[in-house]
Amino acid sequence: MDTIYILWLRELKRYYRSRSRMIGSLGQPILFLVALGFGLGPVFKRAGQGNYFEFLGPGVIGMSILFTAVFTGVQVIWDRQFGFLKETLVAPVTRFQIMLGKTLGGATVATLQGIIVFFLTLIAGFRPVSLVHLPLALVFMFLIALFFTSLGVAIASTLQDMQGFQLIMNFVVQPVFFLSGALFPLNGLPKALAIVASLDPLSYGIDGLRYSFVTVSHYGALTSMLVLLVLTFIVLSIGSFLFSKIEI
Amino acid sequence: MMENNEIISVKNLIKKFGATGHEFAAVDDISFSIQRGEIFAFLGPNGAGKSTTIKMLTTLLLPTSGKILINGFNPTVDQDRVRESFGIVFQDQSLDDELTAYENMEFHGVLYHIENSLRKNRIEELLTFVELWERKNDLVKTFSGGMRRRLEIARGLLHHPKIFFLDEPTLGLDPQTRNHIWSYIQDLNEKEQITIFFTTHYMEEADRVADRIAVIDHGKIIRQGTSETLKQETKTTSLEDAFLQLTGHEIRDEEGGAMERMRMRRRMWHR
Ligand SMILES: Nc1ncnc2c1ncn2[C@@H]1O[C@H](COP(=O)(O)OP(=O)(O)O)[C@@H](O)[C@H]1O
Ligand SMILES: [Mg+2]
Numbered sequence: 001m002d003t004i005y006i007l008w009l010r011e012l013k014r015y016y017r018s019r020s021r022m023i024g025s026l027g028q029p030i031l032f033l034v035a036l037g038f039g040l041g042p043v044f045k046r047a048g049q050g051n052y053f054e055f056l057g058p059g060v061i062g063m064s065i066l067f068t069a070v071f072t073g074v075q076v077i078w079d080r081q082f083g084f085l086k087e088t089l090v091a092p093v094t095r096f097q098i099m100l101g102k103t104l105g106g107a108t109v110a111t112l113q114g115i116i117v118f119f120l121t122l123i124a125g126f127r128p129v130s131l132v133h134l135p136l137a138l139v140f141m142f143l144i145a146l147f148f149t150s151l152g153v154a155i156a157s158t159l160q161d162m163q164g165f166q167l168i169m170n171f172v173v174q175p176v177f178f179l180s181g182a183l184f185p186l187n188g189l190p191k192a193l194a195i196v197a198s199l200d201p202l203s204y205g206i207d208g209l210r211y212s213f214v215t216v217s218h219y220g221a222l223t224s225m226l227v228l229l230v231l232t233f234i235v236l237s238i239g240s241f242l243f244s245k246i247e248i
Numbered sequence: 249m250m251e252n253n254e255i256i257s258v259k260n261l262i263k264k265f266g267a268t269g270h271e272f273a274a275v276d277d278i279s280f281s282i283q284r285g286e287i288f289a290f291l292g293p294n295g296a297g298k299s300t301t302i303k304m305l306t307t308l309l310l311p312t313s314g315k316i317l318i319n320g321f322n323p324t325v326d327q328d329r330v331r332e333s334f335g336i337v338f339q340d341q342s343l344d345d346e347l348t349a350y351e352n353m354e355f356h357g358v359l360y361h362i363e364n365s366l367r368k369n370r371i372e373e374l375l376t377f378v379e380l381w382e383r384k385n386d387l388v389k390t391f392s393g394g395m396r397r398r399l400e401i402a403r404g405l406l407h408h409p410k411i412f413f414l415d416e417p418t419l420g421l422d423p424q425t426r427n428h429i430w431s432y433i434q435d436l437n438e439k440e441q442i443t444i445f446f447t448t449h450y451m452e453e454a455d456r457v458a459d460r461i462a463v464i465d466h467g468k469i470i471r472q473g474t475s476e477t478l479k480q481e482t483k484t485t486s487l488e489d490a491f492l493q494l495t496g497h498e499i500r501d502e503e504g505g506a507m508e509r510m511r512m513r514r515r516m517w518h519r
Contacts, residue, residue: 006358014346017387083342087403090306090336091359092328248308 003093004101011072011105015112022113025068029060029117033124036183049185057118057126058209059182062144065114066202069145070173072106073152076243077159086248099243103149103236110145111138128213136221137212143228144205147235154239157246176202181210186218201231254317255411255443256282256305261314263300274300276467277314282445282460284410287437289458290447291491293499297467298447299339302415305445306336319410332360335404339415339447341396345389349380349399352388353406360407367406374402378432394425401432405440412436414446418453426450430457449499455487465495 015022037056044052079085088098115138128134155168179193180202189197197203198219208224211217217224263275275297282288290298303309305316307323307330316323319333343352350371357367375381378398388396397417404412414433418426434457437444448454454461455475462472471478471494475487482493491499 002358002361006355010344010347010355013351014344017346082345083338083340084344085342086308086338087342087356088359089308090331091356092331092361093359248303 003097004104007088007098007101008105008108011102011109015072015109025064025071025113026116026120028067029064029120032056032060032063033121037124051125051127053121053125054127054129054214055185055210056183057121057124057128058206058213059180060121061114061117061141062180062202062206062209063177063182064117065110065141065144065205066148066177067173068113069106069110069148070152070168072109073103073149073154074156074165074168075106076102076153076156077162077165080246080248081161085246089246089248095244095246096240099153099240103146103153103239106149106152107142107145110149111142114141114145126213129215133212133215137209140205140208140212140225140228143208143225143232144202147201147205147228147232150232150235150239154235154242157239157242176200179203180206181218182206201228204228253284254281255284255319256280256288256445257315257317258301258305259315261301261304261316262312263297263304263309264312273312273467275304275311278464278467278469280462280469280472282443284443285437285441287434287444287446287457287459289454289461290445290464291449291451291454291461291487291499292447292464293449293497296464298464299415301464302336302413302445302447306334306413307331332407333409334411334413335407335409336413337397337400337404337415337417339419341400343388343396343399343403346387348385348387349375349391350384352399353403356403356406362407370406370408374405375399378402394421394428397421397425397429398432401429405436405442408440409442411443411445414444416447416449418448418450426453433457451487451491451499461487463491463494470494 033056037053041052044050044055049055076085089095155172179196180200181197182202186194186197186203186207204219204224204227207217207219208221208228211221211224258281259279261275261278262273264271264273266272278301290301292298300309304311305318305323307327310324318330321329321333323330344355347355353371353375354367357371362370372381375384378401380395380399380402383391383395388399391399401417417433418429421429430453433444436442446458458475460472460474461478463470463478471481473481478487478490479485482490484490484493488498
C-alpha cells in the first residue's frame with residue numbers, strides 16, 4: 001500500500017512541478033475550442049445540430065485526458081533512460097505494485113488535467129445541461145485516464161528509447177483521437193467510419209462524458225462504462241505482464 | 249569456518265547475450281567469494297563484464313548458468329531477501345531529478361518498508377554524513393555530479409544493507425571529488441562493518457582502497473588476490489604492470505569507446 005502511494009505521490013509532484021509543461025499542454029485544447037468551436041460552430045448550427053460547444057466540450061476534455069494519460073504512461077521510457085527505474089526494480093517490492101502506483105498516479109494527473117480543461121470549456125461557452133451527473137463525468141474522466149495511462153505504460157515497457165515515443169504519438173494517439181467521436185457526431189456516419197469509431201476506446205469515454213454533461217449518448221452510458229472497465233482491466237493485465245518482463 | 253563468513257559466493261557464473269547461434273559470453277564462467285566486512289574490487293576495462301556481474305548479483309538480470317549466494321540467499325529464488333540485504337550505487341545515475349534530495353531518500357525508505365520515525369532519523373544521519381543536509385530541500389537537478397553521487401551513496405545505505413555494491417562510483421568525477429567519495433566509503437566500511445563490492449577501471453583506486461582485487465577481462469577473472477600478491481605473482485612493482493602482465497594490454501586500451509563517451513556526456517549535462 002505504501003509503495004503504491006509513494007509512486008502515486010511522485011507522479012503528482014512531478015506534474016505539479018512542471019507547471020510550464022502543464023500550461024503548455026493547455027494550448028492544444030484552447031486551439032481546438034477556438035478554431036473548431038468558433039470556426040465550425042455556425043455550420044453545425046445551420047445543419048440543425050444545435051450548439052457546437054455543447055458537442056465539442058466533452059470531446060476536448062477527452063482529448064486532453066488522452067494526451068496527458070499516454071504521455072505520463074510513456075514516461076516509463078524516461079525513467080528507464082535516466083536510470084530511475086533501476087532504483088525501483090531492485091527494491092523489495094513487486095513489479096506489479098510499481099506499475100500500479102505509477103499508473104494510478106498518471107491517471108490522477110490526467111484526470112486533473114481534464115478538470116482544468118473542463119473549466120476552460122466553460123469559459124469558451126460550453127454549458128452542461130445539468131450538474132447532477134458531474135460525479136459520473138468524473139468517473140468517466142478517470143476511466144479514460146486509467147485506460148490510456150495503462151496503455152502508455154504497456155507500450156513503453158516494450159520500447160528501449162525515446163524514438164519510439166514519436167511513433168506512439170503519430171500512430172496511436174492521433175488516430176485514436178481523430179477517429180473517436182470527439183469532433184463529429186457518431187450518428188449517421190458512413191458505415192466504415194462508424195465501425196472504426198466503435199473500435200476506438202476513446203469513443204466510449206467521450207460518449208460517456210457527453211451523457212454526463214449534456215445527457216446525449218450514442219452507445220448509452222452503461223455500455224460505455226462497461227466497455228471502458230473491461231478494456232482497462234485487459235490493458236492493465238497486459239501492461240503489468242510487459243512491465244514485469246522489462247530487463248535493464 | 250571460512251564458509252560461514254562468506255557473504256557473497258559465486259560459482260561458475262555465465263551470462264550470454266545475443267540470439268542463439270550468435271551468442272557471446274559477457275560473463276564467462278567466473279567464481280569468487282567475498283568475506284563479511286571485506287572491500288572487494290573488480291578491476292577491468294570497459295566491456296569486461298563488471299556491470300553485467302553486478303546486475304546478476306542484484307536480481308536485475310538472470311544468469312545463463314551458475315550459482316550465486318548473497319547473504320545466504322539465491323537472487324533468482326529469494327529475490328526480496330536478497331534485495332533487502334544490499335544497497336547499490338549504479339554506474340549510471342538513478343535519482344529522480346524532479347524530486348528533492350530528501351524526497352529521493354524518503355521514496356527509498358518507503359520502498360524498503362522503513363518505519364516512519366526510524367526513517368526520519370536515518371535520513372538525517374546519512375544526509376549529514378555525506379554533507380548534503382543543508383541542501384536537503386533542493387531539487388536534485390540543481391546538484392553537481394559529485395553531489396549526486398554522494399546522495400546515491402546515502403540513499404543506498406538507508407535500509408542498513410549488509411552489502412554495498414558500487415559500480416564505477418567515481419566515473420566521470422574530478423580527482424578531488426573522487427578522493428572525497430572514497431573517504432566516505434572507507435569510513436563506512438569501518439564504522440558499519442559493511443561489505444563493499446566495487447568495480448573500477450582506475451588502478452590506483454583498486455590499489456588504495458580494496459582488500460582484495462579480481463582482475464577481470466573479456467568476461468573472465470584472470471587473477472584475484474591482494475594488490476601485493478598480484479604484484480608478487482607477476483613479479484612487478486606496480487598494479488599497472490601487473491595488469492599488463494596478466495591481460496597483455498593496458499587498462500586504458502578500450503577507453504574512449506562510444507558507450508563511455510555517451511555516458512560521460514550525459515554526466516556533463518547533469519552537472
Ligand atoms: N543487455 C545486453 N545485451 C547485449 N550485450 C550486452 C548487454 N549488456 C552488456 N552487454 C555487453 O556485455 C559486455 C560486458 O558489458 P558490461 O558488463 O557493461 O561491462 P563493464 O561494466 O565491465 O564495462 C559488453 O561487451 C557489452 O556490450
Ligand atoms: Mg560497467
